[in-house]
Amino acid sequence: MPRSRPTVHVLGVALADAAQRRDDVRLEELAYRTARAALDDAGVRRDELDNITLGASDELDGRPISSMLLAAPSGGYLKDEIRVTNSGATALGLAVARHLSGDFGLGLVASWCKPSKTDVPTVMNSRWEPFFHRDLGLDAAVAEGLFAQAVSAAHDLQEDELHQRTHDAMRRARENPRAVERPVASPEEIASSGHVSTPVRSRHVAEQSDGAACLVLASDAWMAGHPEHRAIATIPGVGWSTDSYRLDRERLGATASATAAWAAALRMAGGDAPVDVVELETPTIFHEAALTRVLPIGVARVSPSGGTFAQNPLTAAGLVGVVEAVLQVSGRAGPVQVPDVRRAVAHSSNGFAHQGSVVTVVDAAERLAA
Secondary structure (H helix, E strand, O other), X not given: OOOXXXXXXXXXXXXXXXXXXXXXXXXXXXXXXXXXXXXXHHOOOHHHOOEEEEEOOHHHHOOOOHHHHHOHHHHHOOOEEEEEOOOHHHHHHHHHHHHHOOOOOEEEEEEEEOHHHOOHHHHHHHXXXXXXXXXXXXXXXXXXXXXXXXXXXXXXXXXXXXXXXXXXXXXXXXXXXXXOOOOOOOHHHHHOXXXXXXOEEHHHXXXXXXXXXXXXXXXXXXXXXXXXXXXXXXXXXXXXXXXXXXXXXXXXXXXXXXXXXXXXXXXXXXXXXXXXXXXXXXXXXXXXXXXXXXXXXXXXXXXXXXXXXXXXXXXXXXXXXXXXXXXXXXXXXXXXXXXXXXXXXXEEEEOOOOOEEEEEEEEEHHHXXX
8 A cells, every 4th residue: 555644764874983082083073974974874975965954062062153163074065954952863853854844855964972072060050040050050960860859759760670770771782882882780889889969870870972873864755766775764753842941840750751752753653553662862770760661662672772871972862862773673783683673763852851852763664665
């Protein structure tokens, strides 16, 4: 039966070699090499692109206008270029909308971050309201502690579960060749690690890393005009939601942005196809514990890549999850491949204490013929 709704096709993807620190390359080089690898994976040239969409943070990049210096290395020279500031996954959502509009045919989505070069706590503190919250010394770590307290109360999270979940995430990450190589801590070692912001222990936190992610997208019309190209996946649905800026118990414990974004993405994707894999962006293990309770994940495998415990390049972390989802549905995930994946869902969070969420549905390319 012919498809009744337009979709966006993924032609190629790339991830930068992840590391705790990438002192071997400038940020511009990191963006260039990742974009170049994605174009090569897609089998297209830069001059064939008609648009690029960027997800980047001026503050975390340490540049007054990040895209002014990084758009060209990312493939945007003399191309229609636009940028969002909160996450790479948000940039992907915008790129999908651009291609579904009919105004664009072939585009690149890129996101990057080198937190090793930035004073992240100071940057995050500067994002608070300046007259009250900043002076309190609030930053992301404090916000995540408040989030952890709220979801622990809402879902009766127990320490034994959290320690075991952290160990399991580290173990999955260790099997992923695209992850930062780190030792796997035992549940006992996790339990004895110090508190960062009560009740979050240092081992509960996904360590930050330098990295970048890119995808090459094409519209239905572009694919019809270029039958020599084949998609490796499709994106039939994207949803996003932003919750209140406040840090009260009701907002923190509800994780409403995640459930709203999930519902919107699956509704846009249509049908009741089962989800085989879910990649979650979880700055702490409390996020994973909460999200697996509030999202209708069912029997889907959760973050086989290790998620943010594999690599966590902050702004780009959500787009890394989308790339991992594409690798799963295209059978290219390597040692962490889950058998027979036809639909994967990538979740991303942004803002303080899971204020915003983006959810991307990724289907295997052969589903188009079903």
